[in-house]
Amino acid sequence: xxxxxxxxxxxxxxxxxxxxxxxxxxxxxxxxxxxxxxxxxxxxxxxxxxxxxxxxxxxxxxxxxxxxxxxxxxxxxxxxxxxxxxxxxxxxxxxxxxxxxxxxxxxxxxxxxxxxxxxxxxxxxxxxxxxxxxxxxxxxxxxxxxxxxxxxxxxxxxxxxxxxxxxxxxxxxxxxxxxxxxxxxxxxxxxxxxxxxxxxxxxxxxxxxxxxxxxxxxxxxxxxxxxxxxxxxxxxxxxxxxxxxxxxxxxxxxxxxxxxxxxxxxxxxxxxxxxxxxxxxxxxxxxxxxxxxxxxxxxxxxxxxxxxxxxxxxxxxxxxxxxxxxxxxxxxxxxxxxxxxxxxxxxxxxxxxxxxxxxxxxxxxxxxxxxxxxxxxxxxxxxxxxxxxxxxxxxxxxxxxxxxxxxxxxxxxx
Numbered sequence: 009x010x011x012x013x014x015x016x017x018x019x020x021x022x023x024x025x026x027x028x029x030x031x032x033x034x035x036x037x038x039x040x041x042x043x044x045x046x047x048x049x050x051x052x053x054x055x056x057x058x059x060x061x062x063x064x065x066x067x068x069x070x071x072x073x074x075x076x077x078x079x080x081x082x083x084x085x086x087x088x089x090x091x092x093x094x095x096x097x098x099x100x101x102x103x104x105x106x107x108x109x110x111x112x113x114x115x116x117x118x119x120x121x122x123x124x125x126x127x128x129x130x131x132x133x134x135x136x137x138x139x140x141x142x143x144x145x146x147x148x149x150x151x152x153x154x155x156x157x158x159x160x161x162x163x164x165x166x167x168x169x170x171x172x173x174x175x176x177x178x179x180x181x182x183x184x185x186x187x188x189x190x191x192x193x194x195x196x197x198x199x200x201x202x203x204x205x206x207x208x209x210x211x212x213x214x215x216x217x218x219x220x221x222x223x224x225x226x227x228x229x230x231x232x233x234x235x236x237x238x239x240x241x242x243x244x245x246x247x248x249x250x251x252x253x254x255x256x257x258x259x260x261x262x263x264x265x266x267x268x269x270x271x272x273x274x275x276x277x278x279x280x281x282x283x284x285x286x287x288x289x290x291x292x293x294x295x296x297x298x299x300x301x302x303x304x305x306x307x308x309x310x311x312x313x314x315x316x317x318x319x320x321x322x323x324x325x326x327x328x329x330x331x332x333x334x335x336x337x338x339x340x341x342x343x344x345x346x347x348x349x350x351x352x353x354x355x356x357x358x359x360x361x362x363x364x365x366x367x368x369x370x371x372x373x374x375x376x377x378x379x380x381x382x383x384x385x386x387x388x389x390x391x392x393x394x395x396x397x398x399x400x401x402x403x404x405x406x407x408x409x410x411x412x413x414x415x416x417x418x419x420x421x422x
Contacts, residue, residue, distance in 0.1 A: 065376045067188075068369055074184045075366040078194055082359050085144045085196055088136045089352045092202070092314075095130050096348060099123060099318055100341045106325050107334025116333075117164060120325035127170050127318045131157050134173075134202050134315075145198035148180030154198040155315075164326045173315035175199040175300060179230055179277040186365055192358070199275035199300065199313075201351045204344030207276050207311030211265035212290025212304050215241040224283025228268075229253040229276065235285060241266065244285070266291060273347040275300050275313070314344040 102119050105111065111119070134155045137143055142150030154177030162169040181193040224235040231251040235244055241259055245266070248257035254271045266289050268276060277299050278292060286292040293304045303309050312320075317340035324332040 061376055061379055065373060068373045068376060071186050072366065072369045072373065075186050075362055075369065078184060078186070078192055079359065079362060079366070081138050081140075081144065081194055082355060082362070084136070084138050086352065086355055086359070088133050088144065089201065089348065089355065092130060092133050093345070093348055093352065095126050095133070096314060096318075096341060096345045099126055099321060100338065100345065102325075103321050103333050103338045103341060106321075107330050107338065109330055113328035116325045116328050116330075120164070120322045123318060123322040123325060124165055124169060127173075127315065127322065128157075130202075130315065130318060131155055131170065131173055134198055142195070143177070145196050145201055146177035147195055147197040148182045149178035150182070150195055152177060155202075162323070162326070165322075170315075171319065173313065173319075175275060175313075179299075186362070187369065190365075192362065196351075196355070197274075199277070200273075201348070202314045202344075203273045203275055203311075204314050204317050204340055204347055205311040206270045206273055207309070208270075209268040209276060209291065209303065210260065210263075210308040211267065212306035212308075213288070214264035215244075215259065215266045215289040216264035218244070218285070218289060220244075220283075220285060222283060224285045225281040226283075226286055227277075227279040227281060228255050229274075232281075235283070241289075265289070270311070272350075273311075273343065275311075278302065312340065314341075314348065317341050317344050 102123055106116050106119055134145055135143060135153045136145065138150075143152070143154050146152055146154035154175060156174050156176045157170050158172040158174070159168045160171045161167055162171065175198055177198055179197055179199070181197070182195050183191040184194050185191045218241045220235045220237055220239040222237055226233055228248060228251060231253040233244075233247050233251050235247065239247075241264075245257045245259060248255065248268075254274065255276055256269050256271055258267050258269075259265070260267050268291070270276060278286065279299055280286055280292055280302075287304065290304045290307055292302055293307075294302070317337065320340065321333065321337045324337055
């Protein structure tokens with residue numbers, strides 16, 4: 009026969025009481041913090057899910073902040089580009105008036121004064137800064153003014169008249185991540201936004217007998233082109249056209265020179281990395297010169313910016329040359345306006361896509377927050393009900409224990 013100690017039911021009862029106390033304490037801590045998990049050991053699987061959801065929610069919040077930054081900069085750039093459109097439209101109106109033949113030379117000089125003021129205003133627009141103090145149209149070099157104005161004396165105008173505006177920014181684009189594996193360009197390159205015509209570059213020498221002796225590397229509009237030993241001129245043309253830049257290469261059928269022409273209006277940007285082939289065929293000049301002013305001295309370069317067209321209009325009005333005003337100048341302004349509107353439409357399309365991404369990220373953040381709430385947050389109604397039930401059970405257990413375990417000291421002395 010097995011002897012059962014009278015201490016066993018007492019110890020068992022104490023264990024059950026302590027277990028209920030622990031459960032009540034856990035519920036009370038959960039109600040105070042509104043959290044279902046006080047410790048990882050409460051539910052390790054749910055804790056692992058919550059950790060991953062916290063990480064995903066943090067990334068989504070960061071992406072949302074990035075989209076707001078980009079939308080803000082693009083909104084500012086769009087405003088300045090719209091102002092530039094208004095300026096160019098006014099320049100075009102003045103050019104049509106000047107070419108009508110109904111104004112005297114003095115009247116055309118007055119128009120030139122207004123055009124000169126519009127040129128200065130257009131240069132200020134192109135050098136606009138964003139809310140963070142960085143230039144909007146400088147490419148990746150947001151700390152440097154993208155356009156540099158040259159001034160000198162022009163007969164019939166003031167002493168500090170703008171005679172040329174040159175791009176001194178960068179072609180690179182700073183990018184910001186807006187979702188996993190997806191990023192967008194933040195800044196814009198001014199030598200594309202404010203360019204008017206297709207640029208053409210004609211090499212200075214015959215490239216027909218070219219044979220590459222060693223590996224050459226160069227970049228056209230940021231796209232790398234690699235020439236290997238043994239490549240000839242047709243191979244170089246093919247590799248340039250296949251690089252993905254908005255530039256078409258060809259060999260001149262008469263001179264045999266390498267010709268480059270943009271497929272959309274912008275300034276060609278060539279950076280030499282390794283080798284001297286481009287210098288040998290008369291495309292690039294001094295190795296130490298910085299693009300875009302690194303053309304070979306004998307290369308023929310054509311195609312101008314909006315500033316070139318506006319300055320040409322002012323000079324033609326000063327000279328009273330109605331034929332020039334109504335011919336090449338109006339045509340150049342029309343091309344510049346078309347290019348500016350195309351860039352503005354492209355920015356609007358990108359902004360629309362960014363808005364879709366922003367909305368999706370907002371919905372995704374709400375979904376992650378709801379999912380995490382289901383795992384981490386405590387159902388207060390259920391928790392309070394369970395706590396009351398435990399409390400009632402605990403009181404009943406104490407009452408029953410008091411009636412069952414009535415052994416006194418006299419029972420042990422008998």
